[in-house]
Amino acid sequence: MPRLEMTLTEEKDLENSKQITEYKLAKEIFSLSRDILLDPRSRRMKEFTQHGSTTVFEHCVAVAKYSLLLSRFFEKVFRIKFDRRSLVRGALLHDYFLYDWHDPDPKNRIHGFTHPGTAWRNACRDFEINSLEADIIRRHMFPLTPIPPTHRESIVVCLADKWCAVCETFKIDVSSQVIDRVNTGIARAEEHEHGLALPVPVVENI
Ligand SMILES: [Fe+2]
Numbered sequence: 001m002p003r004l005e006m007t008l009t010e011e012k013d014l015e016n017s018k019q020i021t022e023y024k025l026a027k028e029i030f031s032l033s034r035d036i037l038l039d040p041r042s043r044r045m046k047e048f049t050q051h052g053s054t055t056v057f058e059h060c061v062a063v064a065k066y067s068l069l070l071s072r073f074f075e076k077v078f079r080i081k082f083d084r085r086s087l088v089r090g091a092l093l094h095d096y097f098l099y100d101w102h103d104p105d106p107k108n109r110i111h112g113f114t115h116p117g118t119a120w121r122n123a124c125r126d127f128e129i130n131s132l133e134a135d136i137i138r139r140h141m142f143p144l145t146p147i148p149p150t151h152r153e154s155i156v157v158c159l160a161d162k163w164c165a166v167c168e169t170f171k172i173d174v175s176s177q178v179i180d181r182v183n184t185g186i187a188r189a190e191e192h193e194h195g196l197a198l199p200v201p202v203v204e205n206i
């Protein structure tokens, strides 16, 4: 359940903490993809299961988290820059295929090969997608799909996706905090929109 009652003091403590906290990662994900997260169409990913008991939405938030962590690591080690906005947005939409692939329908047998294309078409239909975000979505299943990712952001999402899939399949909880905080941000923003929110904290504070 999203925790909405965090005090301002608690939020300030999290903000000032030196470590890269789940709080800061969630805040970065939220601020870079606010329009996608607040769009009811993206929330349809909550209706479908991805791996184990993880929903597609939770999986995509987890992939966004590990994509950010990996990009920070590569930026530090190799002194290269990442387009973090496209990285997060591509990660959030990389599995935007919007159907239950566990359904024993014969066409779902090739889900692994076809869903990047479906996700990309859905994302183009519902959101503004740039060419980098398109590459992230379309190439994330490499090497199952033959064409490799061509951008560093796409490679990072491809790697983060594999890591999250393994953790979710073996029920290793590595992302529930960031998922809860992103959900809190969405709930707060929606309350704010409907005039139900407290005057502070502002919606950007997850
Ligand atoms: Fe996928």
Ligand SMILES: [Fe+2]
Pocket (backbone or CB within 6 Å): 059, 063, 094, 095, 161
């Ligand atoms: Fe995925």
